[in-house]
Amino acid sequence: MPSTKDLRDRIRSVSNTAKVTGAMQLIAASKMNRAQIAVQKSRSYSDQITSVLSVISDEVKGLDLLEILPLLKTRTVKKTLMLLITPDRGLAGPLVSNLNKEAGEFITKSKAPVSVVTIGKKGERFIARTSQDLLASYSVPDRPKLEDILSVSKFLISQYENENFDKVVIIYSRFLNTAVQVPETKIILPVSSLEKNEIYSGEFIYEPDPVSVLKQLIPRYVETLIFQSVLEAIASEHSSRMVAMQNATDNANELIDELTLDLNKARQESITSELLDIVGGVTALESKK
Amino acid sequence: MSKLNLKITTAESEVFSGEVDSITLPASEGEITVLPSHVKIISSISPGELRLKIDNEEQFLSISGGFVQVNNDLAIILADSAERDSEIDIERAEEALKRAKERLDNSESEVDLLRSIQSMRRATIRVKIGKKRNSNRRRNQ
Structure with missing residues (x-):
């Protein structure tokens, strides 16, 4: 049975932990709101650019474009490039380990050798620790703008165009809602054939011409895909951290309750045994008389 | 209509x-x-x-x-x-224009040159639109 002093010390330390996790929860909650709004806002752009792209690619389907637009061309996959988007910091529940697991499985399953580009320190360390081929690592600010990911997309596109790699995928955590984030693998290059959008079918006039528009549109589309994934990853990170910290705070409070109960018991016991001692002493004295 | x-x-x-x-x-x-x-x-x-x-x-x-x-x-x-x-800050745009011009004079590589030309174009447009807005406001007052 621990002494009352030990119990008091433990209660103090646990309640300090609860204070820290409570503060982290509040911070994560406010960051989460901001990140969720950013995801919603950029979704409309990415939906629309996808629909424009599908209209044009439908238009130019007959033409022999693949030579002009290498980003559309599917090649036999000899080497794969993976962009792994993870948080910089931990304490976000199972998020990081789920992402790393997804990445590890992708690498083991892939027939072609995989090289990795990372955004975020957690993924970078994982790739370095498992001694995979780490090609480059980037970091983005907490509230990224499109410019912040341009260097990443330029790098990926040039690697693909120079035929250093024949396939580029993103692994990121898709934000579904505050409670659910799933790791997801998405192929970004070659730009795959898009589903035809029925609402937009019909003859369009192109200025200057479909191919030039497409040429400008495709890099934008790739940028948007990456940007959207980064935003989703950030929203997932903060949501996951908020939930994790909420659980930690709840657990700490529960522990405090249990320890307080133990403390009260221990205190009561020591009082009882002291009382018994006194009573015993008095009886002994009285019987002597 | x-x-x-x-x-x-x-x-x-x-x-x-x-x-x-x-x-x-x-x-x-x-x-x-x-x-x-x-x-x-x-x-x-x-x-x-x-x-x-x-x-x-x-x-x-x-x-x-x-x-x-x-x-x-x-x-x-x-x-x-x-x-x-209404969101354009003329002073900032003019400053950006000045910076871009300086960079244009000092740029060595082709990429630098291209970039400074682009930012100069953007800044010029901003300044132009910002000034137009201000003159519109004055007219309405």
Whole structure:
């Protein structure tokens, strides 16, 4: 049975932990709101650019474009490039380990050798620790703008165009809602054939011409895909951290309750045994008389 | 009279959404004006000035490139970046212009040169639109 002093010390330390996790929860909650709004806002752009792209690619389907637009061309996959988007910091529940697991499985399953580009320190360390081929690592600010990911997309596109790699995928955590984030693998290059959008079918006039528009549109589309994934990853990170910290705070409070109960018991016991001692002493004295 | 439904979005946010009477935009082959019942068109946009007419009132935006899709009186502008005239800070734009000019003089590589030309164009457009707004305001006062 621990002494009352030990119990008091433990209660103090646990309640300090609860204070820290409570503060982290509040911070994560406010960051989460901001990140969720950013995801919603950029979704409309990415939906629309996808629909424009599908209209044009439908238009130019007959033409022999693949030579002009290498980003559309599917090649036999000899080497794969993976962009792994993870948080910089931990304490976000199972998020990081789920992402790393997804990445590890992708690498083991892939027939072609995989090289990795990372955004975020957690993924970078994982790739370095498992001694995979780490090609480059980037970091983005907490509230990224499109410019912040341009260097990443330029790098990926040039690697693909120079035929250093024949396939580029993103692994990121898709934000579904505050409670659910799933790791997801998405192929970004070659730009795959898009589903035809029925609402937009019909003859369009192109200025200057479909191919030039497409040429400008495709890099934008790739940028948007990456940007959207980064935003989703950030929203997932903060949501996951908020939930994790909420659980930690709840657990700490529960522990405090249990320890307080133990403390009260221990205190009561020591009082009882002291009382018994006194009573015993008095009886002994009285019987002597 | 029928109107055009216009949406201007950038990757980061929605800049404009609403009904307009006409849109004049800097397409890659020169300026085009889109009126209601316009033929379906997809065009790329060059950096420049975007003019919207809403009930005889004109609004100006600076746009730094992108795409437009017009389909049955629904116009969608996918902008690389777009700013309403009321959001433009002339002093900042002029400063950026000055910086870009300096960089242009000192740039050595081709990439540098291209970049400074681009930022100079953007800054010039901003300054121009910002000044236009200020003169409009003075006239109305």
